[in-house]
Amino acid sequence: MVELRVLASEDDWPVWRQARLAALSEAPHAFRARLADWPHGGEDRWRARLTMSGAHNLVAVLDGDIIGVAAGMPGADGTYELRSVWVSPRVRGQGVGD
Known part of the structure; x- marks a missing residue:
């Protein structure tokens, strides 16, 4: 069964880093950011993102x-992007x- 984990704390940065990389x-091709932009950012950059x-x-985690x-991020007029x-x-x- 797929488990969804909300990364609600900056302490979740190792999980976010693993997923993002x-x-x-x-x-x-699917992202504006590039892999080369992220691996060398250090822990502070990963924490800041969260x-x-x-x-x-x-x-999403499976086994x-x-x-x-x-x-998602806040967008204009109270919407989310x-x-x-x-x-x-x-x-x-x-x-x-889904």
Whole structure:
């Protein structure tokens, strides 16, 4: 069963780092950010990403492996922008994104 984890604390930075690097490595064409922009940012940069005001970050986990990510940020007029979505190729088409 897929477990969704809300990354609600800056202490979740190692999980966010693992998920984000997996997504950027597997699907570099799908994101504005590039893999080269992130690995050398250090712990402070990863923590800062999780503490952005109004940010909402989720990872999907199956059998202990991160298989998906979704992140949203506050947008204009009180709306939210879906900024990042990724699902591992090994589980695509199986409803993880739902």
